[in-house]
Amino acid sequence: MKELIERLGTKFPVNETVFQRDNLTFITTDKIHAIELITHLRDYEGFSHLVIITAVDWIEEGLFQLTYLLNNPKLKVDMGVRVMIDRKEATMTSSHHLWAAVATYQRELYEMFGIFFPGSPRIKEPFILEGWDGPPPYRRDFDTKKYAEDTYFPRPGRETHDPAEHMKEKMYPEGS
């Protein structure tokens, strides 16, 4: 793997490398070079299979992290290519031309994180959230509880008790 990383380094910017396990390595590259690097891995280094594309919301840093996890079936090794993109301008070059499945992952990322991939087929069609009108729910500033309270009505007959109030009522109703 080390040799591969060195080879890649001569052609593309490789900012950070994490040797997670013998068969799993993560590299971080720039937004502009990412798709080119992934294409190179697919066509010249045997990483012919796309395992998953996923994202992490680094809200404090104002960044989204995209991870393209690729697999080399011959060597039985995985390579994760990480790209940090701006959280405000959450747009990334589409790579749907490389694998057919990419378009679906990108649709999911658009729906869940609001990361846009211009030109990606059916990108704005609902993926699993039919009829969703809220903000992308995987963004960390999405308030799940508030959304649930605002959107869904409680089942009739539901009631709850505040522990401190309940204890006051039972143990010292005269108050303090």
Next chain:
Amino acid sequence: MSFKDVLMPFTAWKNLFIEPVTIKKPDQIQGASRYRGFHKNEVDVCIGCGTCEEICQNAAIDMMPVEGIETKDGDSGLRPMIDYGRCCWCALCVDICTTNSLTLSNSFKWNSTDPDDFRFIPGVDEKYWNNDKLGYVKADGYDLNPVERVEMGELHPEERDRSFVEMVTGYSREQAQKEADRCVECGICTATCPAHMGIPAYIKAVREDDMEEGLRILYETNPLPEICGRICTHKCETVCAINHKGDPLSIRWLKRYIADQVPSDKYKEILGTDKIEGNGKKVAIIGAGPAGLSAAHYLALMGYSVKIYETLKGPGGMVRYGIPEYRMPYDQIDKDIDYILSLGVEVQYNTKVGEDIQLEELGKDYDAVFSATGLHLGRSTGIEGSDHDKVYQSIELLRKVTLEEEIDVAEKIVVIGGGNVAMDITRTLARLQNKKYGKVNVLTTCLESEEAMPADEEEVIEAREEKAVIDPGWGPQKIEIEDGKIKGLHVNKCLAIFDEEGRFNPKFDNDNKKFFEADMIVESIGQGMDISYTEKIKDQLEFGARGRIIVDKKSFQSKLPWLFVGGDIIEGPDVIHGIANGHKAAVGIDTYLKDK
């Protein structure tokens, strides 16, 4: 079309004779071993803190009373009810559970046509998965909420063992906020606190760095926060939900932190007590200890003209004259008390009711009287030799230290007693010996075994750090006196303190003896009250066990309508009960005088 393609549909018929792969009624399929299925709850372990309800992002959890589960100290009596129409099995409730009682089974199948069947209280309602062994539990070694307390800085033993400088340094802002962040705001502590302080609310104020709000919350129920923030017996911490899987919140230190941050000249402005309108009524208070001061504070706020009669020359009662300065610095006592006095409360010092002025006179001159005279008499063991003039009472010595009166500290001292006051005198004498002789030779013994000692554990540890010897589990038998001088104390091993009926009746092993050399002995086995000032009106009062005056539990009113009684002579003994009593008595007096 090939011949094979023509035959194909017919070959499928052969499957008719093969055992089907589909299972007819798949009841027996279990989820994976860590599958997140229906909830289980160990209801005897659960304390009903409601943190699961708080964290649930789908609002799927309600806290419900359960028949047979009592609401008591440390347990709200409520248990979580889950609405499976909303639950998404994320298991955040399991991860945050303060007692680890809530888990998920790996059962996931259950049919019913009634939607209400899918709302139930795990562990209470009978379900087939209640005894499932597998499922999701919180992984060891990680917690959503830090279980370790932010350490409090202390002076090293060498820095403190010959000085009376405060040994606990207090939290910085960063430390206080970090500690406050561990609170789950369940409020279980509030019920146990005798003053029912708004603990989660003032901890929240620390977290949000709003000291003014914090101070206002403190003063709603406790007008002595600098004092309580240092020496409260903090029963709240014992019942803290976080105590079940880690260190309880440092509630006491967080209270001190708030009070320490606000300068005294800001108090009136923050608490809105610049102008109080008088109501023309007068109340006399006997004793300027925590109970008396607390009553004075709340009465003054209600517009009463308040005058306190105090035997000693300064205010504070046992807080000033009993607790050593290294635990409770005098300037901090003054900060709390000066504010109360600034509300117009008057104090007449060096005046003993019953001697200098009679209780009945106060009853005539004032609309009501609140008496909180405390426990200032030492108790003696009464053993042979205990009448020697080198046998002292701890409470007298501690008072003398505060009054800066000379104490003839001996080179070898034995203290009898295992409570916090015994530790106070032990550590005070150790400091005085260190100053006078440059070394410590004080030994403290008590009937109780090490585990059963009533003193706080940290007091015992710190006393030992200061080179005092603590040797518990011995019963004093006789003080050896030779040529009029004390030689030491004979003790026998104590086997049991109480008899079968639970009465105080210590049993000793007379073959297991020790002799502790000493030339001075201090008894610290409890304090008694002096209520001789009630002598002339005794017939109009009612007395209970051990001579305590009987008062109404809510208002602290005695049988004599104008006389209210509280503090250590009624409840406790400790500061926080005194403060709570004083507050309740103030409200009781107000109600009484309004009706009058």
